[in-house]
Amino acid sequence: MSETTTVVVGRIGKPHGIRGEVTLELRTDEPERRFAPGERLVVEGSGRSLTVTGHHWHQGRLLVKFEELADRTAAETARGWILTAQVDATALPEEDDSYYDRQLIGLRVLTADGAEAGTVAFVVHLPAQDVLEITTPGGTRLVPFVSALVPTVDLAAGTVTLADVPGLLEDVDDSEGAEDVDVTPGEEAGRA
Structure with missing residues (x-):
């Protein structure tokens, strides 16, 4: 069995609609994976868990439905909760030369x-x-x-x-003639 680690994947924002959907402030580069139906996420500091039943994008924001948040009132009480997931500590991102x-x-x-x-x-x-x-x-x-x-x-x-x-x-005196290095911007979570 591989070793796991806990990572923060998002923060619950305001409710959307009356059926318990919530907006998510993402803290992951892999929302489709972390918020897939059936995923169980833990509310940081509480031990409470939430089960994802579905998600979709709406006007650039991820909306998520959790089994435990049945209506808008329940969704409002969850506002501000930090969600964590257990992930394989040795897993690498799919992109080459990228790291978590x-x-x-x-x-x-x-x-x-x-x-x-x-x-x-x-x-x-x-x-x-x-x-x-x-x-x-x-x-x-x-x-x-x-x-x-x-x-x-x-x-x-x-x-x-x-x-x-x-x-x-180190700090270098400009008179020492430090050479210029062409630094091409890297890709998200990785290097160029």
């Missing part, structure tokens, strides 16, 4: 020559690309999560390796 945030956070950061430089503390999702927030002895550094700067991610070893780029984790 939970898989990157905590990885040791190595320099190109193999020296340990810090730890991935957070993944920042920006419109152009994702950025790794790295905790180093010199403070927090932000590194664009693109293959030109982060060429290797080794989940089995628990490491990410950075390219040999001057100033990537």
